[in-house]
Amino acid sequence: MDTGPVSRSPRQPAAALLLVVAVALASAARSDEPSPPPTRGLAALVAASSPADWRPLDDENTLYLDLASGRVVIELAPLLAPLHVANIKALVREGYFDGLAIYRAQDNWVVQWGDPDEQRQVRDAKTSLSPEFTVEVDADFPFRPLPDRDGYAPQVGFSNGFPVGMDPATHRAWLTHCYAAVGVARGNEPDSGSGTDLYAVIGHAPRHLDRNITLVGRVMQGMELLSTLPRGPAPMGFYEQSKQQVPIRSVRIASDLPAAERSQLEVMRTDTALFAELVESRRNRLDDWSRVPAGYTEVCNIPIVVRPRAP
């Protein structure tokens, strides 16, 4: 067994493997040179946070995907896909998804839902949209860049709690395909996605899809209800038989529900000094477990912290 201190807990024989919850270390500052501030780990940062370090989910742009197993909470990012977000909300409000199903789960790739039989009619929403693989942003676009170079984008960072890519030369931005990203499935034609079929990333970030398909948001709670679904036996993870499909009870917009039925959640803001410290703590871990600081991090390896709102 492990001889480290964590091995004393019977149920956590190697708990230190996950020292994401890093121990705060005071760095001994030398007066003759600038020294970086002490780096606290995630748990310490959350404990030290103030109400201003958090924002509530935007109920007008938050979907509840209700399954028999529980609720998946998805926050949409209207700044980064305005047409698609509006159309998905129109689909939700006409009840498009109610009674449909998750019809695909492919390991290390995506879970996908919509109408497996392609029979459901769209009433008022649009059935085709201009692609929003990237969108033009102005100087007011909230963006906190990561310090490290990214292979897939000129720049990456966070916007209002969402991981994004950015091209300063063209003033265009896009949501990135990190774990839990939610996007609009499409056929070969760029305008063939309307939001009737959505997917969530359940594996390693498929960043090569960035700028090739419209992402609309991110699962903020309930990812495990999607990530643990049985993988589909057919090619690309499709469920071959209807009994394998996972029924969708309903999809609703949070603001359409009475307060008592809403999931009261808040997300750590990404434009704060606290978040900057979190990023630095991931770039260079200073805890009792880590030995070699990476000196680097990537946009899909920074935790987006979500928690219940204080009452």
Added chain:
Amino acid sequence: MDTGPVSRSPRQPAAALLLVVAVALASAARSDEPSPPPTRGLAALVAASSPADWRPLDDENTLYLDLASGRVVIELAPLLAPLHVANIKALVREGYFDGLAIYRAQDNWVVQWGDPDEQRQVRDAKTSLSPEFTVEVDADFPFRPLPDRDGYAPQVGFSNGFPVGMDPATHRAWLTHCYAAVGVARGNEPDSGSGTDLYAVIGHAPRHLDRNITLVGRVMQGMELLSTLPRGPAPMGFYEQSKQQVPIRSVRIASDLPAAERSQLEVMRTDTALFAELVESRRNRLDDWSRVPAGYTEVCNIPIVVRPRAP
């Protein structure tokens, strides 16, 4: 619904989302300048492969983790963790894991197994080992570098079918924490891992763990048996109650079994022209679905193809 051609298949309304199985496109070469060769997608490359593009799994270094749900096949990489691979094989051969359990599953992180009660005695294997976070390699070390820059390592690439990092300046190499990587849990002390507690990566690659813990191999088949396990309700995904744990029927080394009981698998070699073409096809996708080639890829985003051996 999608208006693309794939929407004709009732069960695949947005199948093109996963055009990993890319359509081969002939690139129109202009005679006055060098042109890259046409890039074929994964399915076309597999179809075009010859027996020399594959190698059988090394049965002497392949573990079968047998669960009620099926078999997880793990290939060990003795070149990259000789002490730990030898000790894990010693543990397996003394029956250490038989009847133990998977006791942890944390979403977007790891599944971990061993003795949740820390009662099982180690007979002949070692209980402490020098860390093999990196190992020294010589000029004969098989290594196919990726063309792209990596944020976490001076160089990344593949060695005998395993994703690896490399520091040419120090002649040291290490397995990287990609999806399906298998490692040796440890406590805070670097030598506190012996192989009694192992983990597999089930989410986005936690590359910051590279060089901080000893990886020993990779799940080659059966990942979905681990990745779909219910996430543990306790902190860090531990199962709080023994009834939540997933019993391990046995762990055995392939070469210790009669041929009829072995999983006959082969893996695509990573030192071939075919694999180089696969890498290029992932850097720049040329298919009917993709619109913007990434011009980049990363070591954890290249598929390691495993299939049944031809009889």
